[in-house]
Amino acid sequence: MPAFRLDDGRFRYPDSNDGGSWEVCNPIAEKKAVNILNQERNRNLKNLAKMVRSWKDTHGVPLSGMLIDTLAYRFFQSNREYDESGYASYKYLVKDFFAYLVDQPAEKEFWRAPGSGSEVYKGGKFIPKAKKALRKCREALDDENQADKKWREIFGKKFPVKKVVTKVEESARDYRDTEQSIEDMFPLNIQYGIELDANIGKDNRMLALLSKLTSRVSKERDLKFFVQRTDHIPEPFDIYWKVKNIGPEAERKDMIRGQITKGGRYQEERSDFSGEHYVECYIIKDGFCIARESISVPI
Structure with a gap:
């Protein structure tokens, strides 16, 4: 869409909803804030946001990409446990993030975007589905034999699983x-x-x-x-x-x-x-x- 740069670095753009209006956004400040915190957190911020997008698409969670980025940013701001963590800690990272979503006030309608402070509104109720995801995370951590299956139930069929089919199982199908x-x-x-x-x-x-x-x-x-x-x-x-x-x-x-x-x-x-x-x-x-x-x- 067309956008016009303002003197302060923000942009004015047209919004056709509700009869039409002109809105202001500051994507440059938002991108800068996310990039800084992502580097400080060993690139875990952006990786978490990508995983949450897979959960959102798999389960139809009404979360915009901007709100996912905002919530992930706020999570890392309030949690220093994963500052230098690698992939081995991601199963605990996603479990703690879903717990963070569950703890969000149900009546809250918007969150402030990183960098710009813009209001980012929720598209619908996401806490009930976050509760289900949190329960499956705990089940995956409690039962190693079922872990891959549970992670795939959370993040979708693109999540890799190890499966061995014996000849007996194959013939029984x-x-x-x-x-x-x-x-x-x-x-x-x-x-x-x-x-x-x-x-x-x-x-x-x-x-x-x-x-x-x-x-x-x-x-x-x-x-x-x-x-x-x-x-x-x-x-x-x-x-x-x-x-x-x-x-x-x-x-x-x-x-x-x-x-x-x-x-x-x-x-x-x-x-x-x-x-x-x-x-x-x-x-x-x-x-x-x-x-x-x-x-x-x-x-």
């Missing part, structure tokens, strides 16, 4: 793995948060909402998933769904599924197989995945 990944279909640019829920019914009668259920979903129930909230995502956009069946029963019947299909605001399914299943929803706009969310379906 008698079902098709048809799961698809949204990352292979659309580039990720997560900007918004969404919420999912489902109506649970039987014989055309609604029995409960999935989010309110305190027990497992019974078999032979009608499930109508829907997008409950979209954080004011500007239309038009497309909605894609993925339904993944997990467990021995789904494997035996060769019904793992996991394909991604284009749909609408509702996705109708049936609770036919026992297992820890899940449904994911993706918002696609201008060729990018800009929001994603999943919901567990224990049957």
